[in-house]
Amino acid sequence: MSQEADANQTLKRTPLHGLHNELGGKMVAFAGYEMPVQYPLGVLKEHLHTRAKAGLFDVSHMGQAFLTGPDHETVAAALETLVPGEIAKLGPGRLRYTMLLNEDGGILDDLMVTRSVSAGDDGRLMLVVNAACKTADYAHMQAKLPGKVKLEPVEDRALLAIQGPAAAAVVGQWCPKAPELGFMTATSAEFDGIDCHISRCGYTGEDGFEISVAAARADQLARTLLSHVDVEAIGLGARDSLRLEAGLCLYGHDIDETTSPVEADLVWSMSKRRRAEGGFPGAERIQRELSDGPGRLRVGIQPEGKAPAREGTEIAGADGTIIGVVTSGGFGPSAGGPVAMGYVQSAHGAPGASINLLVRGSARPARVAEMPFVPHRYFRKKTV
Amino acid sequence: MAEMKYTEDHEYLRVDGDVATIGITNHAQEQLGDVVFVELPDVGKVCAKGEEAAVVESVKAAAEINAPASGEVVETNSDLESNPGLVNEDPEGGAWFIKLKLSDKSELDGMMDAEAYGKFVAEQS
Known part of the structure; x- marks a missing residue:
């Protein structure tokens, strides 16, 4: 060694x-x-x-x-x-x-x-x-x-x-x-x-x-x-x-130099003023994606079986066409089963949409899922 | 009495007549970490030596279990599908993966015995 x-x-x-x-x-x-x-x-x-x-x-x-x-x-x-x-x-x-x-x-x-x-x-x-x-x-x-x-x-x-x-x-x-x-x-x-x-x-x-x-x-x-x-x-x-x-992104996996904040479903991090005014790098693309919708979208993925789908797993639509790829995936100990996220063509991005994960050569059914997989429990100050 | 054989891929074979019970060693499960998923072949599947026979996934990664010898799968351990953590708890006992009816027992020649495998693991770490 x-x-x-x-x-x-x-x-x-x-x-x-x-x-x-x-x-x-x-x-x-x-x-x-x-x-x-x-x-x-x-x-x-x-x-x-x-x-x-x-x-x-x-x-x-x-x-x-x-x-x-x-x-x-x-x-x-x-x-x-x-x-x-x-x-x-x-x-x-x-x-x-x-x-x-x-x-x-x-x-x-x-x-x-x-x-x-x-x-x-x-x-x-x-x-x-x-x-x-x-x-x-x-x-x-x-x-x-x-x-x-x-x-x-x-x-x-x-x-x-x-x-x-x-x-x-x-x-x-x-x-x-x-x-x-x-x-x-x-x-x-x-x-x-x-x-x-x-x-x-x-x-x-x-x-x-x-x-x-x-x-x-x-x-x-x-x-x-x-x-x-x-x-x-x-x-x-x-x-x-x-x-x-x-449901949080890991840089270099779920987001990188090719993914925009709109594709990555991070629009919540931009204020109304900034969406409207632009003034940041790539504003033209981002504002276009905001108005027309992005071509692809980061989504949560819930495999229906027990097999985890790892990063790089291809995602296919019902007809077998490749529509995306898993960017993070594995076993969620608190979810009690496999969980993943990845990018799919926006037409397939609605929660509940049926997709297939190509794990070890066979298509395994999964659904587009809402994230987070485990509810956030951030501290909220109580207002009197 | 059954004879134990070990491979460099950290699989063990408990050979009894022409049937080998196959699993992964304690060292292998330590390296894998918490096992969360096991996929087994169908009974009746005929495997060539080196062909993927089962899959074991831990929280960290997926690993293939390749048939260490050629043969037909005659039994699988379905306990592992409902309780994959058994691989961590009892790898060389209750957590066997498949039983393989060997088609060529000469393929076992040259595999390690327990002592040689122990040395192999010690050299690797």
Whole structure:
């Protein structure tokens, strides 16, 4: 296995690398990092534990960066030339999901944008981008942004996610501000005396938080969370099955440079103003698809039998013609059976439509399904 | 008494007369992780050596189980279809996949015995 050892030497490590090894994490290469795909609990139980209690994920491989400028209006306007999301009206301490687009309206990456909560920081946005895309994203933004808006990649911070119905109670034990946050809002806070930036968001469909913390304090913070009886460390394997059940896209699989936000069924992430005004790369294609409908559409797929359909599985219509392809698929532990998503010709995209999955040479019946496969349980603040 | 044979694809054959009971080894199930789906052939199917005989899928990936020797499928373990997790719990016992009536027992020559397979696994890890 000397080849693997050589390859591992070029892989980057997160600040939690030592902890992963100590916990028995099975380390694999992912987006240039050595990351735990699972711990001794195994993918299935890690998945179910996250939905039942709380799972801790190391997502430090993801790119964290600041966009800074003289004021929010200027920075938002600059970012809006690159993404179709509503950034101008993003309130202080709020997060938004959007995507960097190429000139054809294809997706270069999807990202989270957070506006700083503090008025003294007006003109500062925090970005979280995909690990595999971050170098290209930064180069793209640096080339396109006007001089008065600066991109500052953050290399000395870790990012932890804690997800699941117990997440708020767990985090609240050391950070009383956290459970007060609404869904898709963020704040600076102290966690057991450690300065951090905490957001109520995630990638599992469950309630939860992402915590950005100085690399040097990440191990201490992670161990504190893991000391809680409800918390287990969760690897990339369960992260993938959790997000698939939640109907969330994985970049490079469900969305890429050829897919537009309309084809990817991400129109909800664009405001009415931005759909109408355009002003983002590929606006012509995207507005045309908005008015005429896209040629293909990302849909949920529910196989009728028990056989999982994996990424790359061809999708056929009733007459046998190929009408699409599976982009993510596997077994959904909480769904209790196979689940998938993929692209089909729009004419076949209505929920309930009968399709066939060509698994190992034989056509297996499936239906176009509403997503998510497992209901989202995001935190909603109760209004009195 | 049945004789145990092992392949480099981590399949075992429990050979009793001219019938081999075939499954995957404990090492194989450890590598696969949680098994969530098993697809078995029809009884009566005639397999050439190396031909796909069954499919096992874990949360991570799908793997084919190829017939380690030529023969006719005389029985399949339908317990696995309703309880695929049995492959993780009892791979070399209750979680056998198929029974194959061997058409050429000389194909077993050169397969590993338990001791040789143990060494093979140790060298691989």
